[in-house]
Amino acid sequence: MKILIVEDDPLYAAQLxxxxxxxxxxxxxTCTNAFDAINLFHRKSPDLLLLDIHIIGEIDGIQLASHINKIRKTPVIFITSLSDDETFNRVQQIGPAGFIIKPFNPLQLQRVIELTVAKLGELNQNHSFQDNDLILSDCFFIKVREKLVKIVLxxxxxIEADDRYSIIHTISGHKYIIRIPxxxxxxxxxxxxxxxxxxxxxxxxxxxQSVNVQDETIQLNQINIPMSKxxxxxILDKIKRL
Structure with a gap:
């Protein structure tokens, strides 16, 4: 689980x-402005954002969250000293995982982070494949013991079937078993x-790498995958269009 921190106050940044x-x-x-945050988001692919609203630059934390969600929907926890109605109404349009007022209680923020992580874990455990749930635009999460592991598509x-389970094989050689047909x-x-x-x-x-029509197999590196009639x-039509 990777968390990106956007906070322009050094003391709060260190605390986070x-x-x-x-x-x-x-x-x-950890960064202080939207420009650096977007660069880090592309480079590091965080799973959760901790955002101050009043940050350095013309783009504030709410605008930053909106922009990031257009790239990939990512849970956001706002941490801010702004508690006026206008700010809160703008925050509601984002639909954040949490909204914490400064000065914050570390235990309170910890609980919000844990609840957000638990929600992601619950989606994996229940395998509820709603449009805005488990599978995002470029990845999904697998619960492995007490951790959430991100699988980049x-x-x-x-992927091979095992009754009502699916076994995901990654290019790095890892295998993940999920309870999804x-x-x-x-x-x-x-x-x-x-x-x-x-x-x-x-x-x-x-x-x-190759398709053997006679043997009805497809070669991926050194592995032969069966190809049914x-x-x-x-398959052949798609390969012609690649």
Missing amino acids: EWLVGSLSYEIAG TEIFY LGELEEKLPSSAFIRTHRSYIIQSKYI TYREK
Whole structure:
């Protein structure tokens, strides 16, 4: 779980860094303005944002959150000294995970962070694939023991079915088992990148090295994935268009 901190007050920034570290989460970066925050967001892909509203520059924290959500929906916790109605009404339009007034109680903020992380974990545990839930535009989260592990879609090598479970194989060699049927998972993956080759397999098309029509297999690196007749024509048609 990576957390990006945007805070222009050095004392509060240090306090937030200490709190995030004490919770054993990774700090994706700390900055004081929207420009640096957007750069860090692209480079580090944080899972949660701690944002001050009154930050350095023309773009405030609320505008920054709105811009980031257009890139990728990401939970936001606002931490601010501004408590007027106008500010709160603007914040409501963002739909943040939390709104904390300075000076804040560290335990209060800790609880809000923990509730936000727990909500992400609950989505994974329940496997509720709503449009705004588990799968985001470029990644999704897997609960592994007490941690949430982010799976970037471009790093998925192939996926195989195991009864009502799916086993995700990444290009780095890791395997993750999730309690989601392969067909349900297929519906939420971008069809431009993933191909169903068999009732038990989905592959990422960019890793295809060769297709053996006679043996009905697709080679991904040193692994041969079966290709059933049901999906063969669709696969060959897609490969022609790659």
